[in-house]
Amino acid sequence: MKLVPRRAILLALGLVATIGSARRAAAAVGKLLEEGEPLARSIGYVANARTVDPVANPGFKRSQTCTTCAFIKFGTGKQRACSAVADRLVESAGWCKLWKIRGSK
DSSP: OOOOOHHHHHHHHHHHHHHHHHHHHHHHSOOBOOTTSHHHHHHTOBSOGGGOOTTTOTTOOTTOOGGGBSSBOSSOOSEEEEGGGTTEEEETTOBOTTOOBTTOO
């Protein structure tokens, strides 16, 4: 009978755990939030911040996009998960009324 080294067992367990957590993380990210959805309308979400009406949203500044918001997950993708809308995907160039500067409390 051949004995399996302890190091090989620990390495295999670590690999299985890593693959399992990566699959769960990928499944946790929701679908893209569309502007016409009730949730998006309730928070004033637009996929492109350049289309925001400054008269209807007086607090809006051109530098405010989902990329600079505290609620969006870190990354470099064009679409990223937003914790303000239950980790649904939003456009990085988008904006909503919940916008909050990154690093603020």
